[in-house]
Amino acid sequence: MEPRICREGILKLKPYIPGKPIEEVEREYGVKDIIKLASNENPLGPSPKAVEAMNKMAPNVGLYPDGSCYALRNAVAEKLGVKPDNLTFGAGSDEVIHVIALALLERGDEVISCDPTFVQYETAAVLCECPYHKVPLKNHTYDLEGIAERLNSRTKLVFIANPNNPTGTMVTHSEVERLLSHMPERAVLVLDEAYYEYNERSDYPKSVEWVLEGRNVIVLRTFSKIYGLAGLRVGYGIARPDIIGYLEQVRQPFNVSSIGQAAALASIEDAEHVERSRALNSEGRRYLYCEFDRLGLPYAPSEANFVWVDLREDSVKVFKELLRRGVIIRTGDIFGMPTWARVTIGKPEENERFIKTLEEVLALFSS
Structure with missing residues (x-):
């Protein structure tokens, strides 16, 4: 057995796993027109x-x-x-x-x-x-x-x-x-x-x-x-x-x-950019709440730019199916919540595409 050269505490840590970047999904799945709702970024970008x-x-x-x-x-x-x-x-x-x-x-x-x-x-x-x-x-x-x-x-x-x-x-x-x-x-x-x-x-x-x-x-x-x-x-x-x-x-x-x-x-x-970002987020959050209610998916009330939602299925399996369709979210398994997922609030068209794609994927598991 080789001698340990790192600090003992390092061995107790799990490497941080970031949300998948768009470029990686393009390489792995050969899809284009990808939307990333995984890392809580502002969909409007910088001012x-x-x-x-x-x-x-x-x-x-x-x-x-x-x-x-x-x-x-x-x-x-x-x-x-x-x-x-x-x-x-x-x-x-x-x-x-x-x-x-x-x-x-x-x-x-x-x-x-x-x-x-x-x-x-x-x-x-x-x-x-x-x-x-x-x-x-x-x-x-x-x-x-x-x-x-x-x-x-x-x-x-x-x-x-x-x-x-x-x-x-x-x-x-x-x-x-x-x-x-x-x-x-x-x-x-x-x-x-x-x-x-x-x-x-x-x-x-x-x-x-x-x-x-x-x-x-x-x-x-x-x-x-x-x-x-x-x-x-x-x-x-x-x-x-x-x-x-x-x-x-x-x-x-x-x-x-x-x-x-x-x-x-x-x-x-640039206070106007901040206000636009906040208003867009509020609108998107209300939309996702309504859609999750319609789909019967529980969620936590959010004061951030993402929603924590129970997909009622293995979130990793849902995640992989979403990736094949060009949608990136964050699975809850890394947080010890295997059926939950974190979804960043995007632009209206991104939120709508996510919901439509999610419905298609969830239908696969219920059929």
Whole structure:
């Protein structure tokens, strides 16, 4: 037997499996005109202003980017009503998750979240050799009372995806406030708000206020979702200046590209594009709800740009049949829910094609 050369914790991790890219489906199945409803991307893509900013920045990519993200940092600070030293930036909020773990976790600390949820929380904990505790979701939603029961003096980080990925459900301001009242003094609550801009409820947590109050809270947001910049990898964290200082000591220099910074800056200045994206998503979500009701398929109420739906069949088998017909979704087996699937909300014509194709595929299994 060959000696192990990797860290022991690595062996406990399953590699992240992303949604299938369109090019791969074209190669494997020989189909064209593919629609991808698997990775929660904005079907409108980036703002035209962001595209213009990228083109203007392109000749300068031979130079290192601004390591401090000065212009973007100040613009985001003004938009949120915080100070620039309340912010840190990363190559997507994924990177900020790992920076948080590297900066704050020590051996013996414990991390808590729910299951199923975004896999990077567990990955970050395991890489820091810290126990990761999973509390099952309740009705597809984070069970904050269950998390509160698992808190102890060793708890250092609690991750909450709000809305949750893959279920799209959210927890309210008062529910999170109750959890905060039970948190140990040294513990930090990380609120991952990647889908924040799609939320339409008045009881959504006012998380930035907790930061401004000096609470042990870190808020994560991203330009990958409603801003349509998933391919550029730009995300950020919001926290007290002292916490940001710890993260900045760990963060890699030049981690956000110059094109990414330029596109993100232009994106937050294009409120109309955000509103168009939000309106399109709301319309598409209502359509999918109606169609799932008609088909008798249960689903979770979503505050994101996707819907978590029970196909009542093996989702992998349904997935493969959909692929043959040029439709990509995300199966629930990787989340421990083998009949469920996550479907990104697309343009009207994409949503309609998905439903029509899904009906054809489900008919195969019922015949």
